[in-house]
Amino acid sequence: MKNTKIWLSSPHMGGNEQKYVQQAFDANWVAPLGPNVNLFEEKIQEYLKEDVHVAALSSGTAALHLALILAGVERDDEVICQSMTFSASANPIAYQGAKPVFIDSENTTWNLDPNILEEAIKDRIAKGKKPKAIVAVHLYGMPYQHSEIKEISERYEIPVIEDSAEALGSSYNGKMCGTLGDFSILSFNGNKIITTSGGGALVTKDKEIKDKAVFLATQARDNAPHYQHSHIGYNYRLSNISAGIGCGQMEVLAERVKQRRMIHEFYRELFADFPEIKLMEEPNEKYHSNFWLSTIVFDTFDGYEKREHLRTVLNNDFNIETRPLWKPMHMQPVFEKAAYYGGEVAQELFMKGLCLPSGSNLSEEELERIQNAVKAVL
Numbered sequence: 001m002k003n004t005k006i007w008l009s010s011p012h013m014g015g016n017e018q019k020y021v022q023q024a025f026d027a028n029w030v031a032p033l034g035p036n037v038n039l040f041e042e043k044i045q046e047y048l049k050e051d052v053h054v055a056a057l058s059s060g061t062a063a064l065h066l067a068l069i070l071a072g073v074e075r076d077d078e079v080i081c082q083s084m085t086f087s088a089s090a091n092p093i094a095y096q097g098a099k100p101v102f103i104d105s106e107n108t109t110w111n112l113d114p115n116i117l118e119e120a121i122k123d124r125i126a127k128g129k130k131p132k133a134i135v136a137v138h139l140y141g142m143p144y145q146h147s148e149i150k151e152i153s154e155r156y157e158i159p160v161i162e163d164s165a166e167a168l169g170s171s172y173n174g175k176m177c178g179t180l181g182d183f184s185i186l187s188f189n190g191n192k193i194i195t196t197s198g199g200g201a202l203v204t205k206d207k208e209i210k211d212k213a214v215f216l217a218t219q220a221r222d223n224a225p226h227y228q229h230s231h232i233g234y235n236y237r238l239s240n241i242s243a244g245i246g247c248g249q250m251e252v253l254a255e256r257v258k259q260r261r262m263i264h265e266f267y268r269e270l271f272a273d274f275p276e277i278k279l280m281e282e283p284n285e286k287y288h289s290n291f292w293l294s295t296i297v298f299d300t301f302d303g304y305e306k307r308e309h310l311r312t313v314l315n316n317d318f319n320i321e322t323r324p325l326w327k328p329m330h331m332q333p334v335f336e337k338a339a340y341y342g343g344e345v346a347q348e349l350f351m352k353g354l355c356l357p358s359g360s361n362l363s364e365e366e367l368e369r370i371q372n373a374v375k376a377v378l
């Protein structure tokens, strides 16, 4: 008896996506602009509640790249970046020819440690170069320590690029993630809480920044009857077809957040009987996570071996996908020359942590399979 695979996080359509895609076909708006792109941007703006402007783009990575450009990051500049994250947070720094400076995580949210952040800023300034931007990430949907990081960003006058790729639907102190940075980015890749199959967005409070982002994302065409260019442009706009999927997904986003949070409740009950396993929780009532992924850490000296045991048996014997937490960027071969500030918090999380199946489309039977499998292994 071979069970079907249980995935970490897979696309979950609401039902109306194809209606918007059909409208695009009917009107022949099969292009990287059109009514669905505009409507999708409006729906995101509305959802985020703040007075923000949204530019829908081809990916979260593209949004990060444009955010760095608009923050004025150029060749040989330094950009501070959370080490524990997906490589897409850091790669665009290299696209600009700039240098990432990686920072360790703190233990309550697993995100940028404000104390180490300030220490690093002081040290880089003492060495002769003030960092141009701070890339902070809400990992697995858990908001970073926003008040502390914003205070440092303002004191040293360094803008925050908020990587909210995993945190659409999360909030900090009642404010939606995706509105907390000087520049904010979202992702709609296939495994995120909602998807356009592939896509992203830049969110800003400044209409002029949005207009500049759209200008750069559509090959930087000057206002002329012929093709005239005074800037290097990019092909980063979201297609009207993908945006149609996004319009349908926005109708169910609130429900998706509820469902992911229920999956997290399920894991809280499941792991209550295993004191050496720590389920990632919100540190206090300021933090509201979409729990894009539910995650655990084996809080013992042999946590790595125990984590690997659970991961491999779930995969090999039960056909259940889990995955170690993100491998920190300062440990990645491609960034081995980059500066790093901190200790071993991120490294330890990587060694001992595990992401669990968290999709909003997990059925009762699948949850029961996970429960039985986990209990059998542990």
Ligand SMILES: *Cc1c(COP(=O)(O)O)cnc(C)c1O
Pocket: 058, 059, 060, 061, 062, 085, 086, 088, 089, 137, 163, 165, 166, 186, 187, 188, 189, 198, 199, 200
């Ligand atoms: C997914 C992700 C991105 C990149 O988004 P894409 O749309 O896949 O380019 C960036 N940062 C983080 C933290 C992510 O999880």
